[in-house]
Amino acid sequence: GAVVSQHPSWVICKSGTSVKIECRSLDFQATTMFWYRQFPKQSLMLMATSNEGSKATYEQGVEKDKFLINHASLTLSTLTVTSAHPEDSSFYICSAWGSGPLNTGELFFGEGSRLTVL
């Protein structure tokens, strides 16, 4: 079964509103989670590294005030797209390295969240 759960899978919102996406690690603790963004037929682009209990690290060109990341517990990271605009429409995917028995070297991904901003 899934070891990283992401919610919601689909979200449609009006321009100017904010949308929150949750990413949970199931059965393991994740001090670090990664948020990727993917446009159609494009690569997964790393947006930011979410660190439990501290500020996220954003990749160059990603607006931290636009994409708010909160990693308040060892099993939950959230990405909030603030004042969303149509150009923010994309597929957002979170991921985490497994820990404990799940420390296998693979990166576990959530199912992704498809955001459409009207």
Add this chain to the structure above:
Amino acid sequence: SQKIEQNSEALNIQEGKTATLTCNYTNYSPAYLQWYRQDPGRGPVFLLLIRENEKEKRKERLKVTFDTTLKQSLFHITASQPADSATYLCALDTAQAGTALIFGKGTTLSVSS
């Protein structure tokens, strides 16, 4: 600049044939190279990991090679099936604690029956 390239955007083959996908990289020194499968509208799923000191890795019908001199990995699916149709992503892992994987754009494989 650092770059990861997967040889083609799309690959079409007939059922039963071997699919070979290529991943080339420049200006990286990965400790590991990983391959993932991604189905439309889904998150990637891990397939195989190969270390820099390994030449080849196999798992059922999958085989991965890693040539650090050529800076290239080949991913083979033997006896391909229509269910193998998906996008395959290669990813570089520097193995530095807390760092993310860097992905190629992917190759979309279509296996026709």
